[in-house]
Amino acid sequence: MSEGVYQNSDGFEDDEPDAMKNTDIDGQLYANVRAFKSSTRNGVVASDGVTDHHNSTEIDQLQDSNSLLTKKRDQLQNSYNTLTKERDQLQTRYNTLTKERDQLQTSYNTLTKERDQLQTSYNTLTKERDQLQTRYNTLTKERDQLQTSYNTLTKERDQLQTSYNTLTKERDQLQTRYNTLTKERDQLQTRYNTLTKEIDQLQTSYNTLTKERDQLQNSYNTLTKERDQLQTRYNNLTKERDQLQTRYNTLTKERDQLQTRYNNLTKERDQLQTSYNTLTKERDQLQTEKKILSERLSNLSE
Structure with missing residues (x-):
């Protein structure tokens, strides 16, 4: 029974390092940003700086989303470590x-x-x-018959x-x-x-x-x-x-x-x-x- 508990101390297999996972997520986000920039260069003409400002705003939103996902991933990792200790x-x-x-x-x-x-x-x-x-x-x-000898x-x-x-x-x-x-x-x-x-x-x-x-x-x-x-x-x-x-x-x-x-x-x-x-x-x-x-x-x- 103890072998079943300690056979895998993490409770699951994780062959991919955290650094590689972070690189994959960041790479996907920056690929989206590059694709967006290239689409702007290939056919969209900015007028009075409005298009550039709009592109910059979307890039900031993508970076904010990336930060939020990273924080949530760290929170889940902390919860996972806590449950391992409790087990x-x-x-x-x-x-x-x-x-x-x-x-x-x-x-x-x-x-x-x-x-x-x-x-x-x-x-x-x-x-x-x-x-x-x-x-x-x-x-x-x-x-009863010998009661008279009581003193002895x-x-x-x-x-x-x-x-x-x-x-x-x-x-x-x-x-x-x-x-x-x-x-x-x-x-x-x-x-x-x-x-x-x-x-x-x-x-x-x-x-x-x-x-x-x-x-x-x-x-x-x-x-x-x-x-x-x-x-x-x-x-x-x-x-x-x-x-x-x-x-x-x-x-x-x-x-x-x-x-x-x-x-x-x-x-x-x-x-x-x-x-x-x-x-x-x-x-x-x-x-x-x-x-x-x-x-x-x-x-x-x-």
Whole structure:
């Protein structure tokens, strides 16, 4: 695709130098002047200087027309150079958006893998929770019988306090991960704002080109064959610019869609992490109660 854009940096072939074009136009105008003078010498007799004055006036008009055509040609050449620069800028932005899209796709794939791993862990913990729940129900009946031994559980409470401290440290680690994700989100927001500014600048450039196109259209009938060639080249560059603009908008939409998927996966990962932590706490509590009740049963049996 980039080869199609840069295959011809001008957008059209121009084998004739500008100096030769100017020489051809000036030569045609001066040929007309010489033809007019010769026709005057061959058959027209001036009376009282009126004919000479009339010829001089027409020569001045032809020279003025030549000056106007030269100015219009220069204006079209400047517009052509401006459109070429805009096309190169749009190509650069297109390449930049392509790289950003690839990076977001990589992040999306990574988050998908993490989500699948967390889902597997979640399912495993769910099964363990169900098994522990069954055991918990059985031990609950036995715990009711051993309610009189409540005072011996004070020491075990201290052990639970230690477990609580451990879970607090894990929570702090998760908070650090959360802060990291917040920074990444802010960086993506900054990129989004930058793209919004670039879109506004492109809209302003588009409006300016539209006004210039209308002005060139109004003076179309007064231009020569050279102007017609430049107008054709101008239209070709405008089409290339519109195609690049369309690709630019398409990449912007793809980037926004990937950003949305990225945010959704981040939320799902956080939810699964929360569920995972909750199930871990429940499992630890049930495991602790199981040990306590088992020790009580062994004491009672003795």
